Amino acid sequence: MEAFREIFWGIPYGAFILYPLGTAALAVFIYAICQRVRLWSLGKPDNRWDNLGKRIWDFVVVGVVDGFLHRRFFREPYPGIMHFLLFAGAGVLLVGTALDVVDHYVFHFIHGNIYLGLSLALDVGGVMMLVGVIMAAVRRYVQKPERLNTVLDNAVVLSLIFVVVITGFFIEGFRMVVAVPEGLTQPEFYSHPEWAQWSFGGYFIASLFAGLSESARFSWYVGLWWFHAALALGAIFYVCLSFNRLTHIIVSPLNVFFRTSRPKGALAPINIEEAETFGVGKIEDFTWKQLLDLDACTDCGRCQDRCPAYLSGKPLSPRKVIQDLKAHLLDRGSELLQAKTVSATTDGGGVKALIGEVILEDELWSCTTCRACQEICPVFVEHIDKIVDMRRNLVLEQAKVPETAEAILRCIEARGHSCRGTTFTRTDWTSGLEVKLLSEDSDVELVYYVGCAAALEDRSMKVAVAMGKILKAAGVKFAILGPEETCCGEPARRMGNEYLFQMQAIKNIELLKGYNVKRIVTTCPHCFNTIKNEYPQFGGEFDVSHHTQFIAELLRQDRVGLTSMENGRLTYHDSCYLGRHNDIYGPPRQILTSILPTGLLEMRRVRRNGFCCGAGGGRYWMEERIGKRISEVRIEEVMETGAATVATACPYCLQMFEDAIKAKEAEESLKVLDVAELLASQLIVSGEV
Known part of the structure; x- marks a missing residue:
């Protein structure tokens, strides 16, 4: 006789009551989602159906790698394992329940080995859920990590899941010692223990109550069955009515599918000529996708744990920004849906101003745009765009900008560079190097786009000199723009002055196209990211390489001769705009290990987990008056390695670390050098360089 079980045994009206109620619960859930879609629709249009084929493919890949395999979650072992157990366990139980419905209403196929295998799978899924819930409770109520915002809803949800699953095991156990379906003379526990043992959880319960x-x-079986059913349906209704974090099961996949198709380092442009307002000053100024982000966020706090501003005592928490925006959307949603319009930033009628009350200005200006928050977010919430959009409103609509930042914006506009007070020209660093100007000879292999810092700041000029020596040693035919070069506009864009950025971008694109420039090399990751990822928004398509990429290319081609460093204790700092924004981690390390065979002394936070220097997002030009200096936090990590030199690949990282080393009074034991400087010091070019 084949193994089987009779669904709804001893529950004569179970199907007639349960499935209509289940359908009603599903209808309520769909209604709740539709209401949420109405809220999202308050946002401005945003075409997230572009590149549909790629979106579908990426969604499948992310679904497998980050969803089923939990790649992003497993970057933190304990919460990763916890979430995987809950996710996989719930998936198994959901599929098993769906198969039971098909078996009951469509065609009977759950018998024999299929029944035994399904019994085992469901019990494994149930155990995974129980272990996951216990781990979640321990993490939230025993370990209590700072990033978790624990509220009553957390306890309710965990309790509901635990009781629903545990009663499921008890029902299975009592069924084994009670149910006598047609074809059997005794309950399964007694007549066919070899069947029952496949459902090991239920079998254990059955053995406890067989006496x-x-x-x-029978009374226990029937009572528990109805209690379990009522609790499961009640849980669904509770989740629908509260729209709590469990709804991320639906919303998060939507957010993943509609994530931006822009390069990671590119901000969304404003159509300056057609925009009625600049940036975001009201909740409905966000796009519909940005509002979807708010519901996709599960308040897990991973972003907060990675945020250099938060970790150095600044008022910014990416988690809190998203949750505060969500609360504001819910607070204003009903009124906005009714009116489909709203007053200005504040209408004097008790409505909180988005900027200044819901989100503080200091929160917005604390962001370094380092992308650590977005890199760790398991559901691809886009924090940076929201912060920069609110900065745009502050700068372009409200004329509110930190004093030192305003001075730099004026300097870029008036003088074409961000080095206020400099007395250098853009060609002073070339003294003695015989570097050509593009205006003199445009028949070159590449254009070296020097950037403001390397051309006009005393310390960073040494990087440009080193780069010039390397290019000449490799026999590269190159030229610079010299006096024609102007700021790429990146500081203006990150600080919120999109208008000034676009002026700079268009000016540079026209200049480069005028010379028919094909390839560009930069020593600044910010210039690199802007020209490579953001200039295409305005028709500027160029082949752009960061200097570490190009130098690594020269090494592979054996175009430079090198000597090795002796007894070097060296570590490397990943620039945010080279690393997280552009996924360039290998080339700088390849260069350094080519001159230091003993290898690097890596810091505890490196590559995608690297810690910001504090200069990004325009912070280089702002006073760091709140909390600890981010650069000093990073230098302390450098000092932990015992390194004598920290290598950088960004002029702003370099300058931030110079200042931090002085603040730590560590000039005698620690120095900071660009990768190009280190390589140039080991060049073999007719003797020592």
Whole structure:
């Protein structure tokens, strides 16, 4: 006889009551989602159906790698394992329940080995859920990590899941010692223990209560069945009515599918000529996708744990920004849906101003745009765009900008560079190097786009000199723009002055196209990211390489001769705009290990987990008056390695670390050098360089 079980045994009206109620619960859930879609629709249009084929493919890949395999979650072992157990366990139980419905209403196929295998799978899924819930409870109520925002809803949800799953095991156990379906003379536990043992959880429960009287066993079975069903349906209704974080099961996949198709380092442009307002000053100024982000966020706090501003005592928490925006959307949603319009930033009628009350200005200006928050977010919430959009409103609509930042914006506009007070020209660093100007000879292999810092700041000029020596040693035919070069506009864009950025971008694109420039090399990751990822928004398509990429290319081609460093204790700092924004981690390390065979002394936070220097997002030009200096936090990590030199690949990282080393009074034991400087010091070019 094949193994089987009779669904709804001893529950004569179970199907007639349960499935209509289940359908009603599903209808309520769909209604709740539709109401949320209405809220999202308050946002401005945003075409997230572009590149549909690629979106579908990426969604499948992310679904497998980050969803089923939990790649992003497993970057933190304990919460990763916890979430995987809950996710996989719930998936198994959901599929098993769906198969039971098909078996009951469509065609009977769950028998024999299929029944035994499904019994085992469901029990494994149930155990995974229980272990996951216990781990979640321990993490939230025993370990209590700072990033978790624990509220009553957390306890309710965990309790509901635990009780629903545990009662499922008890129902299975009592069924084994009570149910006598047609074809059997005794319950499964007694007549076919070899079947029952496949459901190991239920079998264990059955063995505990087998000694009860038959009537007691039956009463327990029926009572628990209805309690379990009522609790499961109640949980669904509760989730729908509260739209709590469990709804991320639906919303998060939507967010993943509609994530931006722009390069990671590119901000969304404003159509300056057609925009009625600049940036975001009201909740409905966000796009519909940005509002979807708010519901996709599960308040897990991973972003907060990675944020250099938060970790150095600044008022910014990426988690809190998203949650505060969500609360504001819910607070204003009903009124906005009714009116489909709203007053200005504040209408004097008790409505909180988005900027200044819901989100503080200091929160917005604390962001370094390092992308650590977005890199760790398991559901691809886009924090940076929201912060920069609110900065745009502050700068372009409200004329509110930190004093030192305003001075730099004026300097870029008036003088074409961000080095206020400099007395250098853009060609002073070339003294003695015989570097050509593009205006003199445009028949070159590449254009070296020097950037403001390397051309006009005393310390960073040494990087440009080193780069010039390397290019000449390799026999590269190159030229610079010299006096024609102007700021790429990146500081203006990150600080919120999109208008000034676009002026700079268009000016540079026209200049480069005028010379028919094909390939560009930069020593600044910010210039690199802007020209490579953001200039295409305005028709500027160029082949752009960061200097570490190009130098690594020269080494592979054996175009430079090198000597090795002796007894070097060296570590490397990943620039945010080279690393997280552009996924360039290998080339700088390849260069350094080519001159230091003993290898690097890596810091505890490197590559995608690297810690910001504090200069990004325009912070280089702002006073760091709140909390600890981010650069000093990073230098402390450098000092932990015992390194004598920290290598950088960004002029702003370099300058931030110079200042931090002085603040730590560590000039005698620690120095900071660009990768190009280190390589140039080991060049073999007719003797020592």
